Amino acid sequence: MTEGDSIESLLAARKLLNSSLDKSRAVALALGKTGSRLEEIKERLPSSEAAFRCFSMQKCSFVVVRNQIDSAIGPAAAVLKVFDSVQELEKSLISESHSDIFGYLVVLKQLEEAMKFLADNCRLAIQWLEGIAEALEGNVAVTDRYNCSVKKSIRILHELLAYEASARLNGGLLFEALNYLESEFNRLVTENTIPFALVASSSSPGKQAYIGSSLMPITVIQKLQVIIDRLKANGRLEICISVYAEVRSLNIRKSLQKLDLEYLEKWAKEFDDVQDIEGLIGNWCKHLELVVKHVFEPECKLCIDVFNKIGLDICNCCFAKIAIQSGILSFLQFGKNVTESNKDPVKLLRLLEIFAALDKVRVDFNRLFGGEAYGDIQSLIRDLIRRVVNGACEIFLELPLQVKLQRQVSPPPDGSVPRLVLFVTDYCNQLLGDNYRPILIQVLVIHQSWKQAKYEEGLLTRLIYSVIKEIALNLDEWSNSHQDITLSYLFVMNNHCHFCNLKGTKLGDMMGDSWVKAHEQYKNYYAGLYVRESWGKLFSFLRQDGLIASPSRKASNRELVKKKLKDFYQTFDYMVKKHSCWVVTDKNSREKICQLVVQAFLPVYRSYLQNYGVLVEENASGGKYVKYSANDLEKILSSLFQPNLRKNGSSRHLQFIGKIKNVVTHQFHLMLTAS
Numbered sequence: 001m002t003e004g005d006s007i008e009s010l011l012a013a014r015k016l017l018n019s020s021l022d023k024s025r026a027v028a029l030a031l032g033k034t035g036s037r038l039e040e041i042k043e044r045l046p047s048s049e050a051a052f053r054c055f056s057m058q059k060c061s062f063v064v065v066r067n068q069i070d071s072a073i074g075p076a077a078a079v080l081k082v083f084d085s086v087q088e089l090e091k092s093l094i095s096e097s098h099s100d101i102f103g104y105l106v107v108l109k110q111l112e113e114a115m116k117f118l119a120d121n122c123r124l125a126i127q128w129l130e131g132i133a134e135a136l137e138g139n140v141a142v143t144d145r146y147n148c149s150v151k152k153s154i155r156i157l158h159e160l161l162a163y164e165a166s167a168r169l170n171g172g173l174l175f176e177a178l179n180y181l182e183s184e185f186n187r188l189v190t191e192n193t194i195p196f197a198l199v200a201s202s203s204s205p206g207k208q209a210y211i212g213s214s215l216m217p218i219t220v221i222q223k224l225q226v227i228i229d230r231l232k233a234n235g236r237l238e239i240c241i242s243v244y245a246e247v248r249s250l251n252i253r254k255s256l257q258k259l260d261l262e263y264l265e266k267w268a269k270e271f272d273d274v275q276d277i278e279g280l281i282g283n284w285c286k287h288l289e290l291v292v293k294h295v296f297e298p299e300c301k302l303c304i305d306v307f308n309k310i311g312l313d314i315c316n317c318c319f320a321k322i323a324i325q326s327g328i329l330s331f332l333q334f335g336k337n338v339t340e341s342n343k344d345p346v347k348l349l350r351l352l353e354i355f356a357a358l359d360k361v362r363v364d365f366n367r368l369f370g371g372e373a374y375g376d377i378q379s380l381i382r383d384l385i386r387r388v389v390n391g392a393c394e395i396f397l398e399l400p401l402q403v404k405l406q407r408q409v410s411p412p413p414d415g416s417v418p419r420l421v422l423f424v425t426d427y428c429n430q431l432l433g434d435n436y437r438p439i440l441i442q443v444l445v446i447h448q449s450w451k452q453a454k455y456e457e458g459l460l461t462r463l464i465y466s467v468i469k470e471i472a473l474n475l476d477e478w479s480n481s482h483q484d485i486t487l488s489y490l491f492v493m494n495n496h497c498h499f500c501n502l503k504g505t506k507l508g509d510m511m512g513d514s515w516v517k518a519h520e521q522y523k524n525y526y527a528g529l530y531v532r533e534s535w536g537k538l539f540s541f542l543r544q545d546g547l548i549a550s551p552s553r554k555a556s557n558r559e560l561v562k563k564k565l566k567d568f569y570q571t572f573d574y575m576v577k578k579h580s581c582w583v584v585t586d587k588n589s590r591e592k593i594c595q596l597v598v599q600a601f602l603p604v605y606r607s608y609l610q611n612y613g614v615l616v617e618e619n620a621s622g623g624k625y626v627k628y629s630a631n632d633l634e635k636i637l638s639s640l641f642q643p644n645l646r647k648n649g650s651s652r653h654l655q656f657i658g659k660i661k662n663v664v665t666h667q668f669h670l671m672l673t674a675s
Contacts, residue, residue: 101184101223101226101227102223102226105181105226105227105230109230174234178230178231178234178236181227181230181231182231182236182239182240182243184223184227185224185227185228185231185240185243185244186243186247188220188223188224188227189224189243189244189247189248190247192216192217192220193216193247193248193251194251195251195254195255196251196252196255196256196294196295197255215298215301215302215305216302216305216306221305221306224306225306225309227240228240228306228307228309228310229309229310232310237310237314241307241314241317241318241321242321244303244306244307244318244322245318245321245322245325246325248299248302248303248322249321249322249325249326250325252295252299252322252326252327253325253326253327255295256291256295256326256327259287259290261287261327261330263280263283263284263334264284264327264330264331264333264334265330266280266334266337277338277341277350278346278350281338281350281353281354282353284331284334284335284354284357285353285354285356285357287331288331288357288358288361289357289360289361291328291331292361292364292365292368293361293364295326296323296326296328296364296368297364297368299319299322299323300319300368303315303318303319303322304319312371313371313373316371316372316373316374317373319368319373320369320371320373320374320376320377323368323369323374323377324376324377328377329376329377329380332377332380332381332384333380335354335358335384335388336380336383336384336387338350338351338354339351339354339384339387339388339391340387343391343394343395344395345395345399345402345423345427346427347391347395348392348395348396348431349427349430349431349436351388351391351392351395352392352436352439352440352443354384354388355385355388355389355392355439355442355443356439358381358384358385358388359439359442365381369381388443389443389446389447389450390447392440392443393443393444393447396431396440396444396463397463399463399466399467400463400466400467400469400470403420403424403467403470403471403474404470404473404474406420406474407473407474407477407478410478410481411478411479411481411482411491412491413581414581414582414583415482415487415490415491415494415582415583415584416491416494416582416583416584416585416643417494417495417498417585418474418475418478418495420471420474421471421474421475421495421498422498424467424468424471425471425498425499425502425507428464428467428468428506428507429502429505429506429507431460431464432460432464432506432507432510433506437460437506440460441455441460444459444460461510464507464510465511468507468511475492475495478491479491479492485533486530486533486534487582489526489527489529489530489533489534490526490530490582490584492522492526493522493523493526493527493530493584493589493593494583494584494585494586494589496519496520496522496523496526497519497523497584497586497589498585498586499515499516499519500516500519500520500523501586502516503516523589527589527592527593527596528596530593531593531596531597531600532600534575534579535575535597535600535601536600537571538568538571538572538575538601539601539604541564541565541567541568541571542564542568542604542605542608561612561625562625565625565626565627566625569627569628572628572633576636576637576640579640579641580639580640580641580642582640582641583641583642583643583644584641585643590640590641590642593641594637594638594639594640594641595638597637597640598634598637598638601633601637602630602633602634602637605630605633606630609626609629609630
């Protein structure tokens with residue numbers, strides 16, 4: 001049936017209902033007159049009272065019916081008036097301009113209220129008319145025509161009662177009006193959603209500043225609020241929340257694409273390279289703070305502005321959808337994946353960085369995601385913090401043991417400072433530095449509190465002392481493993497020099513000046529031993545043994561000098577070749593030890609040439625016996641112990657440090673796996 005046919009049917013029903021009411025009034029009047037006649041009969045025929053007692057009972061029934069008809073007239077008349085209002089409101093709603101959403105909503109609300117009032121009066125009128133029909137049923141004084149009229153009126157009222165329900169069905173006026181409101185809600189949210197902008201910061205070259213404001217105009221928010229109120233009244237609130245969350249979360253995901261967040265999808269098995277994971281976690285820390293403070297913070301405020309009139313629980317429910325659909329769980333899952341990666345010392349630094357990043361946004365997290373609607377987010381963040389704290393403390397407390405397990409590793413063959421020593425001292429300096437020390441202490445305090453224990457002051461420094469002690473024991477073991485005693489001296493000297501260079505660092509300050517001075521003394525001591533036990537042996541070739549100052553012994557002296565020089569140069573070349581493979585990394589120490597060798601050896605060599613070189617130079621072929629001049633020898637000795645760093649020294653050094661981290665952490669990982 002079309003809408004026009006429905007209206008015509010309702011108009012006909014209205015006309016019939018009016019006619020029925022008029023007839024009901026006539027019936028009531030007739031019944032009243034019938035009661036009066038029965039009174040007259042009673043007075044004139046008292047002797048027939050018993051025979052006509054049944055008519056008295058009929059009189060009572062007629063009086064009751066008349067009262068019921070009077071009661072039904074009010075609701076029935078109200079139905080007619082309300083129905084007129086409904087028709088007028090329907091016309092107004094159809095003709096109302098969609099550009100005035102507030103006016104449209106006013107008319108819609110009035111129409112819904114009118115339809116509800118219509119239904120309420122229909123129920124009341126039906127209740128009274130059904131009572132009349134029951135009273136008239138079987139009454140011989142009432143004709144069938146009256147009974148049919150009452151029943152027809154009841155049927156018409158039932159049709160009017162179903163008018164509101166039919167308007168809410170697919171294709172009905174209310175149904176289409178609510179669909180329009182949903183469409184308008186979607187349009188307003190979509191058209192007024194502005195992406196978060198990412199721009200480069202001019203104040204800090206190489207860094208990025210993030211500027212994003214997605215707050216909607218107040219007029220748009222007001223429109224959304226009134227639409228939400230009307231849709232909620234009609235059971236369509238969930239649709240509003242879904243549409244809003246989908247549009248806003250899609251906007252966030254598109255905005256975050258500029259940050260290149262593909263690394264969030266990496267799993268634990270992909271975190272193998274130390275430098276790679278270091279860069280990723282650095283980005284993660286910056287991106288997490290950005291997303292929480294500059295994306296979710298304003299997003300949460302906007303969500304509250306839009307939905308606050310229907311309750312905070314709804315706001316939380318909607319924002320929880322936005323946060324999850326935007327990828328907040330991916331950020332937390334990345335941190336969890338890092339905690340599941342290989343356990344090594346460098347991972348401790350990365351875990352501390354993750355903890356610092358989480359602690360930095362802790363207050364914001366608690367404020368934004370503190371309600372019951374954020375159960376999934378809260379569960380994941382708690383699990384991540386637990387993994388970070390436990391993982392960091394486990395690695396830290398095992399450091400002395402892991403350093404001890406490295407004792408079986410062979411020392412470097414060139415006598416240089418072992419990579420483990422370089423790594424551990426640099427590592428301890430980082431742990432004691434301002435960037436990591438307060439975070440590590442905070443983590444240790446939390447870990448102890450979980451164990452119902454109190455954090456002991458000095459726990460950090462005591463463990464660092466233990467690590468350095470194990471390093472010293474390792475060095476003793478490694479120094480004894482060298483077959484060449486002079487290489488062992490150079491090796492020990494190099495390591496004492498390295499510890500001397502820790503003066504002024506966090507680790508050096510912790511160990512104390514006396515510790516640094518002791519290493520300075522040991523460094524000088526072993527440098528002297530090295531020079532005496534290595535280059536000192538060459539002095540035997542430059543002694544005057546066997547040389548007699550006599551003209552008659554000139555020829556024999558010449559031959560002896562030739563032999564001594566030949567043996568000297570052979571031994572010298574061998575030692576230069578051998579010692580050129582050894583390294584003194586510290587420039588000052590390298591120059592100093594070369595200077596010691598030159599000072600100890602060159603005067604003897606120069607004096608020998610001055611005294612006996614003339615014997616071989618008198619011969620025509622004497623030049624071939626003096627292989628090096630004193631200056632040549634000085635240059636050779638001064639070029640010893642050079643590290644394998646040539647051009648691009650700074651970049652090569654950075655690569656070297658990176659290799660140290662990778663090699664040492666790989667060794668740690670192997671030890672951890674074995675243990």
